[in-house]
Amino acid sequence: MEALRRPSTITFFVLLAIAAVMPMVLGQAKFPQWLEVALGGLLTGVLYSLVALGLVLIFKASGVFNFAQGAMVLFAALTLVRLAEKMPLALAIVLTLAVMIALAWLIERLVLRPLVNQEGIVLFMATLGVAYFLDGFGQAVWGSDIYTLHVGMPKEPKIILEGFFDGGVLVDMEDLVAAIIAAVLVAALTLFFQKTGTGRALRAVADDHQAAQSIGIPLNRIWVIVWSVAGLVALVAGIVWGSKLGVQFSLSQVALKALPVVILGGFTSIPGAIVGGLIIGLGEKLSEVYLGPFFGGGIEAWFAYVLALVFLLFRPEGLFGEKIIDRV
Amino acid sequence: MIYRETGQFKTTYASDQQLFPILQDRVFVIGALAFAFVAVPFIASDYMFRAILTPFLILSLAALGLNILVGYCGQVSLGTGGFMAVGAYAAYNFAVRIPQLDLLVIFILAGLCAAAVGVVFGIPSLRIKGFYLAVATLAAQFFIDWAFARIKWFTNDIPSGSVSAPPLEILGYGIEGPQRKYLLVLAIVSLAALVARNLTRGAIGRSWMATRDMDVAAEVIGIRPLTAKLSAFAVSSFFVGISGALWAFVYLGSWEPLAFDVNRSFQLLFMVIIGGLGSILGSFLGAAFIVILPLVLNQLPAMLGIPLSTAMVSDIEFMVFGALIVFFLIVEPRGLARLWAIGKEKLRLWPFPH
Numbered sequence: 001m002e003a004l005r006r007p008s009t010i011t012f013f014v015l016l017a018i019a020a021v022m023p024m025v026l027g028q029a030k031f032p033q034w035l036e037v038a039l040g041g042l043l044t045g046v047l048y049s050l051v052a053l054g055l056v057l058i059f060k061a062s063g064v065f066n067f068a069q070g071a072m073v074l075f076a077a078l079t080l081v082r083l084a085e086k087m088p089l090a091l092a093i094v095l096t097l098a099v100m101i102a103l104a105w106l107i108e109r110l111v112l113r114p115l116v117n118q119e120g121i122v123l124f125m126a127t128l129g130v131a132y133f134l135d136g137f138g139q140a141v142w143g144s145d146i147y148t149l150h151v152g153m154p155k156e157p158k159i160i161l162e163g164f165f166d167g168g169v170l171v172d173m174e175d176l177v178a179a180i181i182a183a184v185l186v187a188a189l190t191l192f193f194q195k196t197g198t199g200r201a202l203r204a205v206a207d208d209h210q211a212a213q214s215i216g217i218p219l220n221r222i223w224v225i226v227w228s229v230a231g232l233v234a235l236v237a238g239i240v241w242g243s244k245l246g247v248q249f250s251l252s253q254v255a256l257k258a259l260p261v262v263i264l265g266g267f268t269s270i271p272g273a274i275v276g277g278l279i280i281g282l283g284e285k286l287s288e289v290y291l292g293p294f295f296g297g298g299i300e301a302w303f304a305y306v307l308a309l310v311f312l313l314f315r316p317e318g319l320f321g322e323k324i325i326d327r328v
Numbered sequence: 329m330i331y332r333e334t335g336q337f338k339t340t341y342a343s344d345q346q347l348f349p350i351l352q353d354r355v356f357v358i359g360a361l362a363f364a365f366v367a368v369p370f371i372a373s374d375y376m377f378r379a380i381l382t383p384f385l386i387l388s389l390a391a392l393g394l395n396i397l398v399g400y401c402g403q404v405s406l407g408t409g410g411f412m413a414v415g416a417y418a419a420y421n422f423a424v425r426i427p428q429l430d431l432l433v434i435f436i437l438a439g440l441c442a443a444a445v446g447v448v449f450g451i452p453s454l455r456i457k458g459f460y461l462a463v464a465t466l467a468a469q470f471f472i473d474w475a476f477a478r479i480k481w482f483t484n485d486i487p488s489g490s491v492s493a494p495p496l497e498i499l500g501y502g503i504e505g506p507q508r509k510y511l512l513v514l515a516i517v518s519l520a521a522l523v524a525r526n527l528t529r530g531a532i533g534r535s536w537m538a539t540r541d542m543d544v545a546a547e548v549i550g551i552r553p554l555t556a557k558l559s560a561f562a563v564s565s566f567f568v569g570i571s572g573a574l575w576a577f578v579y580l581g582s583w584e585p586l587a588f589d590v591n592r593s594f595q596l597l598f599m600v601i602i603g604g605l606g607s608i609l610g611s612f613l614g615a616a617f618i619v620i621l622p623l624v625l626n627q628l629p630a631m632l633g634i635p636l637s638t639a640m641v642s643d644i645e646f647m648v649f650g651a652l653i654v655f656f657l658i659v660e661p662r663g664l665a666r667l668w669a670i671g672k673e674k675l676r677l678w679p680f681p682h
Binding site: 137297 | 452459460464466470594639640647651661
């Protein structure tokens with residue numbers, strides 16, 4: 001990727017590495033503790049990237065910034081957890097998937113089709129409306145308590161590398177499994193996009209709507225497919241987050257964090273969503289633990305956004321995104 | 329037939345450029361203002377003042393500020409809650425640290441502080457547009473939230489984190505009771521609306537609208553993007569800051585940073601979208617809609633005889649908000665203000681068909 005060779009990318013990663021190891025250089029932290037914090041941050045970052053993945057998919061194919069991705073994550077998790085109370089988990093997952101596909105079809109029909117050709121900001125505000133609607137609808141139908149989701153994720157943290165370091169390094173097994181799930185999902189999506197006909201059609205639509213239409217690719221059906229795939233990604237994210245935090249309303253707020261992730265990684269890049277998530281997760285945890293005490297704590301609330309803001313000033317297309325060309 | 333401007337000839341430039349050139353408009357607006365100032369304080373109940381009129385007026389001032397930024401200048405901002413917080417806490421700090429200042433002076437200073445903060449957080453707008461700017465303003469929102477929650481100096485080192493406004497007083501005249509608070513807010517908001525209307529009619533307003541429509545073309549014909557965008561942020565944040573100070577001092581009395589969180593920003597954005605982007609009247613219509621809607625939704629199940637829990641009512645509120653946003657964007661992207669303008673057009677012909 002040529003993006004990796006650009007001087008600003010290299011500078012950024014070098015600065016990031018320096019900033020990350022600074023606490024150890026300054027003697028504030030020993031390597032095992034730092035490793036714990038860093039690993040925890042990286043694994044949280046994976047969870048962010050799961051949500052960001054859905055955002056990137058939709059933006060790539062339909063040019064819409066889907067503010068409702070967080071609400072979709074919550075809705076998928078709520079549907080799954082409530083259905084799983086009444087039927088075996090596997091069946092519940094299949095049914096939830098069907099519900100997400102139906103949701104995708106409805107959104108395409110009722111929101112995207114009437115607003116076709118409007119400018120990005122109008123579509124963004126429309127997805128904002130969809131987000132509010134989904135929030136209310138999910139809670140009205142399924143209830144607003146906190147539900148625990150049991151999908152068989154390991155709950156106890158494990159201590160690794162005991163031989164190397166005194167006391168070993170604490171790793172949350174659940175986060176590790178989540179990271180593996182995310183990796184499998186990304187691999188599956190990459191295969192889907194590169195090897196199947198539908199994947200090629202999706203890439204064609206992402207490149208140029210009109211050209212894709214002129215060679216006979218049905219735009220509306222493609223959008224339904226993309227939003228369904230995003231729904232699937234939202235379901236996976238919902239399972240992972242819900243299993244970790246419990247399925248509750250704040251889940252959709254967690255997804256607000258996906259915005260800086262997508263800005264960092266680039267709006268149109270799947271590896272960018274992963275890398276962006278990892279950077280945000282790592283940066284958040286490290287800054288909270290090592291910079292937090294100077295500021296009175298609570299930096300996690302705004303670190304991601306301020307980092308995204310700085311990125312927007314110097315590299316608005318993100319690390320791996322395409323350069324934004326404004327045609328007048 | 330009643331609404332025709334036949335017979336109204338303008339003989340001076342001044343009369344042609346006045347705010348309401350049509351006589352019927354002037355009569356209606358002056359009548360409405362007179363009713364609001366003179367009649368309402370006597371006929372409205374305390375509940376109407378406290379729950380409907382005062383919050384409606386204060387939020388419409390905030391929506392006015394946001395409309396200047398989003399509707400007239402085209403800069404999407406999700407940080408309005410944060411700017412309201414700046415106004416509120418600035419007013420609190422002035423009131424507590426310099427008690428000799430009069431309340432109106434405090435409000436103006438609070439507005440200026442909010443304007444300064446708005447300009448600082450508006451600087452990214454010089455490089456980024458559209459929803460990228462929305463994310464940048466989200467950064468402003470969360471940072472300001474955190475600053476007022478953690479930096480003890482802003483809250484005068486109060487341990488509970490929740491601050492109270494001192495008793496309101498203008499030139500020795502106490503402002504207690506819902507009627508006086510309503511009149512104070514009404515006076516400030518009417519004045520602000522007049523100022524905003526004149527700003528948007530003038531050169532600066534035209535530069536905002538030019539930047540919104542086609543910023544490159546605007547730059548080409550000589551409108552400096554820096555002055556246009558940053559002035560929009562400054563003026564918008566000034567109004568939003570004053571509304572934040574009003575919200576805190578007059579409506580809430582005592583508050584904490586949560587009163588100005590990201591949900592407030594979304595609520596204001598909804599008001600502006602539903603009311604109509606780029607319209608002063610639209611800010612008021614949108615604010616009225618958003619203030620009244622939850623009250624209607626609360627009463628409706630009881631009136632229809634369907635028992636619903638409060639949680640369900642609040643969920644339905646969310647659903648209705650979301651659905652209405654999408655509905656308005658599809659059907660009438662220019663909002664309630666456009667519907668009002670269409671109504672006036674029809675009124676020109678009424679009762680004739682054409």
